[in-house]
């Protein structure tokens with residue numbers, strides 16, 4: 506499966522598919538967002554200074570009888586006021602909802 510088609514299939518608009526790893530039973534999808542300015546939730550100033558990264562694994566519903574794991578590289582920003590915060594992913598909450606409602610294959 507091509508990364509473009511999986512991005513479309515998963516309906517991922519905010520994130521880029523960096524890499525795909527496929528085996529007979531599992532598809533690992535590596536995701537990352539593009540850096541952009543974020544508004545600090547603490548003081549309201551915008552910052553684009555990256556603090557660090559953390560990887561989060563999200564279980565997606567199966568596609569073609571394969572388990573799909575999203576591996577998201579979450580970016581953490583730091584503000585001049587000292588506040589550190591993660592970027593937000595609206596697709597994540599959507600996913601959680603879909604994952605729960607999706608019948609297991």
Ligand SMILES: [Zn+2]
Nearest residue numbers: 545548584586
């Ligand atoms: Zn701030």
